[in-house]
Amino acid sequence: MQQYARSAITWPENTPYPQSCAPPRTNVVFLKTHKCASSTVMNILLRFGSAHNLNFVLPKSKKTHYLGHPQPFNRKLVADLPPCNMTYNILTHHTRFNFEEMRQLMPHDTLYITILRRPDSLFESLYSYCNFSSIFKRNLTAFVRDTNLTAYLSGHRLVKESVGLNQMSFDLGYDGLYDSEAAVDKFVLGIDTTFDLVMLFERLDESLVLLKHLLCWNTTDMVALKVNSRYSAYKEVLSDDTKKRLLELNSVDWKLYKHFAKVFDDRVKAFGEDRMAQEVAMLRAAQRKYYDRCVMAEEPMENVSTIKKRKDVVAFKSNNTSKLCRRLTWTELEFHEQVKKTQEKRMRKCLARHMKARSRKHTAPGAGKGSSKSKAGKSSTLRRRRTKNGV
Numbered sequence: 001m002q003q004y005a006r007s008a009i010t011w012p013e014n015t016p017y018p019q020s021c022a023p024p025r026t027n028v029v030f031l032k033t034h035k036c037a038s039s040t041v042m043n044i045l046l047r048f049g050s051a052h053n054l055n056f057v058l059p060k061s062k063k064t065h066y067l068g069h070p071q072p073f074n075r076k077l078v079a080d081l082p083p084c085n086m087t088y089n090i091l092t093h094h095t096r097f098n099f100e101e102m103r104q105l106m107p108h109d110t111l112y113i114t115i116l117r118r119p120d121s122l123f124e125s126l127y128s129y130c131n132f133s134s135i136f137k138r139n140l141t142a143f144v145r146d147t148n149l150t151a152y153l154s155g156h157r158l159v160k161e162s163v164g165l166n167q168m169s170f171d172l173g174y175d176g177l178y179d180s181e182a183a184v185d186k187f188v189l190g191i192d193t194t195f196d197l198v199m200l201f202e203r204l205d206e207s208l209v210l211l212k213h214l215l216c217w218n219t220t221d222m223v224a225l226k227v228n229s230r231y232s233a234y235k236e237v238l239s240d241d242t243k244k245r246l247l248e249l250n251s252v253d254w255k256l257y258k259h260f261a262k263v264f265d266d267r268v269k270a271f272g273e274d275r276m277a278q279e280v281a282m283l284r285a286a287q288r289k290y291y292d293r294c295v296m297a298e299e300p301m302e303n304v305s306t307i308k309k310r311k312d313v314v315a316f317k318s319n320n321t322s323k324l325c326r327r328l329t330w331t332e333l334e335f336h337e338q339v340k341k342t343q344e345k346r347m348r349k350c351l352a353r354h355m356k357a358r359s360r361k362h363t364a365p366g367a368g369k370g371s372s373k374s375k376a377g378k379s380s381t382l383r384r385r386r387t388k389n390g391v
Contacts, residue, residue, distance in 0.1 A: 022216060024215060024217055025215045025217075026049075027089050027090070027107045027110040027111065028091070028092070028110065028111050028113060029090075029091045029110055029111070029112045030113045030114065031095070031112070031172060031195075032092065032171070033116065033167070033171045033172070034122075034167050034171060035122050036116060036122060036201045037117070037201050037204055037227075039227040039332045040204070040224045040226055040227045040228075041092075041224070042227075043328070043330075044211075044221065044223075045090055045092045046090075046339060047327045047328070049090045049339075050327065050342065053346070054090055055081065055087065055088050055089050055343065056090050056091070056092070057078055057090065057092075057093065057105065058339070059078065059079065059093065060077055060078060065093055065332075065336045066093065066095065068095050069094055069162050069171075070157065070160070070161045072096040072173060073095040073097065073101050075101055075104060082347050083354055084350040084351065084354050087107055088106060089107075091105075091106065096170070096171060097172045097173040099173075111197070111215070112195045112196050113197045113199070113211065114172065114195055115198070115199040115200065116198060116201065117201035117202065118202065118257060119246060120247055120250070122167065122168065122201075123140075123246050124246075125230070126167060127140045127143070127236075128230065128234055128236065128312070129230070129312075130159055130163055132158070140238070140242070141236065141238065144242055144246060145245075150249055153165055153249075165250050165253075166250050168253045168257070169187065169252045169253050169256055174187050174252060184251075184255055188256050191256070192259070192260075192263070196214060197210060197211060197214050198260040198263065199211065199264075200260070200261065203264065206276055206280060207264075208222045208283060209276060209279040209283060210267060213271075219279075219283055220286060222286075223283070223286050224287070225295070225328055225329065227331070228331075228332065229314050230313055230314070231300075231312055231314060234312040290324075290325075290328060293319075293321065293325065294322075294325035294328050295316045295318065296317045296319040297317045298314050298316060298317070300312070300314070300315065301313040304317055304331070305331045305333070315329075315331060
């Protein structure tokens, strides 16, 4: 595999970043998991990549911002880079995990990151966000009591076969069904072996501190608003019995979550609990500062976004004082469109320079002398033979 150099990005002397770090890491795969605050983390990565002109893995299709789902990630789904000695840096759009395909596309020093959430609260959010109550004609509490419906969902996925039970495991490449204890253990071990950091929704600020140190970024880079968060009025309060039943129905996710909750505890202890508390306080202070500076108001997404219309989701109206503020408050789809436009423009310029350089090379003095005509004839003949033979 081609070897890629580490980033040459450096920070000004007065910018706080982890002093023990090498230059900031720029090659990242963030595997988004549904309803786990992954859009919030995605905003962080999109902002950093946009600020430093990094290349994002974007879908070839103009009709979606997904990179394959429910099908696993495949390089054929990705828009090509021009032949300008470029490589991809950040993969953060929704997809299903496929390590073999991803590692063929990404640089060798890429960091792999994801985020998990307790399966009971995740499924409540998923049930609401995907409007399952309209599909099943009952709220979540009534749904989990209906053994026929839960049995059906245990063997089927909804919304174009993308969402259902054991959603995190499905996003991470598992088929979503409980095959056997051994199969689940093997799956969890594979995730543990492959991923450099597994964050937790319930401990997001601590997760972002760990992410900051892993990536060698600064505190401002890690500031984020809660993207795609619902208003409280749209959240169903669950009884202990309903939560217990949801954990049983999402048993693969529950095993996955419990494993990485312990891993996370160990990681925080190794980091230093007092040190973590100090850094979380610093991050929260920065978040308050940028919220006050950048957010004019919180409103339903249908009043703010020109792309996605939802009345149950909170969106942020920016005061437009800076590029950072606009990027902080963009919805996921708005940011995707901006990234796509910017990257396509950069690729066109790169391709134009490449073609211009090739043109100068072919028109250089002596380029047409000697036996070039016969060589061209031989090349043309060879091309015809290859075409004829299907090569």
